[in-house]
Amino acid sequence: MPKQPPKKVLERRTRVEKHILPILKQTYPDAHCRLDFTNPLELLVATILSAQCTDDRVNFVTKTLFKKYRKAEDYARVKAEELEKEIQSTGFFRNKAKSLRGMGAAIAEEHRGKIPATMDELTALPGVGRKTANVVLGNAFHQNIGVVVDTHVTRVSNRLGLTDHAVDAVKIEQDLMQVVPQEDWTLWSHLLIHHGRAICQARKPKCEQCPLLVHCPAGPKFIAAEKKKARKK
Ligand code: SF4
The missing domain is CATH 1.10.1670.10 (Helix-hairpin-Helix base-excision DNA repair enzymes (C-terminal))
Incomplete structure (x- = not known):
């Protein structure tokens, strides 16, 4: 029993x-996710940017960002200083730029540009912890994993x-x-x-x-x- x-x-x-x-x-x-996104990559990026930052500020920054960076490899290719400038107003921008560039490279190289949909694969990406992975799994993939x-x-x-x-x-x-x-x-x-x-x-x-x-x-x-x-x- x-x-x-x-x-x-x-x-x-x-x-x-x-x-x-x-x-x-x-x-x-x-009640819904307050971060704006149209696909799993955008939600992953927005969630990384949302650390110690308001959702409104993130949405303001990503409005422009998402027009320029459409694929994971776009984040892998951009120069650190350029990306830092674009996300500066979200705070902790050096760390966040490093995470975004690392995440972009890992997804491009290890997942053929597709955002993985499992907790283990997501948390293996640079800058992605369990909380971020739960946001993406729950809201972009509609999976209640945590x-x-x-x-x-x-x-x-x-x-x-x-x-x-x-x-x-x-x-x-x-x-x-x-x-x-x-x-x-x-x-x-x-x-x-x-x-x-x-x-x-x-x-x-x-x-x-x-x-x-x-x-x-x-x-x-x-x-x-x-x-x-x-x-x-
Ligand atoms: S502590 Fe919070 S949840 Fe509890 S009664 Fe007060 S407002 Fe409501």
């Missing part, structure tokens, strides 16, 4: 499936009591993969990113307005702390 998951996991799974997911899906029916864990997913999943890990993205992902249904792994990140931006903000979450309040262990604590602060004033 297959081993029964621990009680804690079963409780989290029920809360996610019965309450949290349906509420989030209803609240953010249009869960994208960014700063919003980390914060909101912790507040909702769905992980035991505060910062380790790999462990948070493992916890979430146990409690979120696999067909919703990609959507889960979009939903939490939307919720993290709109309501469950880092400094001051709007718990009183939050549709998840009755299913969130952190919400009542935030509200009590706010009331205490207000009484002191």
Whole structure:
């Protein structure tokens, strides 16, 4: 007989499936990847550029970039200084240019110019970690292989009591993969990113307005702390 998951996991799974997911899906029916792309290469490039940068800034830069660089080998051929200048406003541009050029060369040489569609092949590319690979697999290839864990997913999943890990993205992902249904792994990140931006903000979450309040262990604590602060004033 297959081993029964621990009680804690079963409780989290029920809360996610019965309450949290349906509420989030209803609240953010249009949740989707905010990076602009028309093919897997473009999404891979945009995701590499999105490290420590806003989606809006990346979309602004890629609008021009994607017209000039259409194939992986285009990134392999360009001079470092030229590419650095073009992506400068996304920050960390030297490292990002190095990753893009290395990624372009590896895809051109080892994959005949086609973006590979497996976690192992993607993470073997220069500058591509598990998070980037999950973004590409989930949004360009429509494969739910893992869960994208960014700063919003980390914060909101912790507040909702769905992980035991505060910062380790790999462990948070493992916890979430146990409690979120696999067909919703990609959507889960979009939903939490939307919720993290709109309501469950880092400094001051709007718990009183939050549709998840009755299913969130952190919400009542935030509200009590706010009331205490207000009484002191
Ligand atoms: S109740 Fe508060 S802490 Fe919990 S998810 Fe909503 S905004 Fe975040």
